[in-house]
């Protein structure tokens with residue numbers, strides 16, 4: 001990877017993934033991003049560690065009064081250089097991360113694109129119906145029509161890049177949009193853009209956050 005990922009997953013998404021409470025489409029998004037992003041993979045491991053600690057506690061008298069120090073210790077352990085670094089799943093396609101390859105059933109040439117107009121194409125991935133996942137193909141320099149969002153939409157760039165009213169996004173970057181955002185993504189001029197996009201209308205991220213973790217993390 002030449003350029004650094006600037007736009008990352010939220011704690012809510014990583015915690016939801018760790019707790020196994022995300023819709024399948026959102027789990028796919030987290031798995032795909034984490035396979036490309038060392039930073040979020042480390043954060044996910046921290047949440048996994050906290051979840052494990054909670055499970056280890058006596059369920060009958062769990063006192064969720066972890067001191068800040070305890071939490072810091074968990075993160076310090078994760079950040080420590082003596083901590084073995086887990087390696088990303090082996091990627092056998094330069095565009096599609098391993099978690100997406102499984103849904104496509106092959107590499108990028110196996111994607112069954114359907115035109116949605118103006119050269120923009122999409123391919124719906126087979127996930128459970130509580131949320132949807134699709135691959136988007138935007139020709140270089142082309143725009144996805146201005147749109148709002150009935151719920152939450154997360155987009156991650158897999159090839160090329162795009163810009164909208166918020167910022168510029170390149171491979172691995174995620175953009176998290178909600179009802180408040182109207183945007184017009186425009187693909188970079190030098191390369192066709194391929195993205196993974198997941199939407200959850202009308203669910204809210206809040207409902208995915210494990211209640212056990214809320215007092216602990218004060219979110």
Ligand code: ZN
Nearest residue numbers: 008009037040
């Ligand atoms: Zn990240």
Ligand code: ZN
Nearest residue numbers: 147153177183
């Ligand atoms: Zn959007």
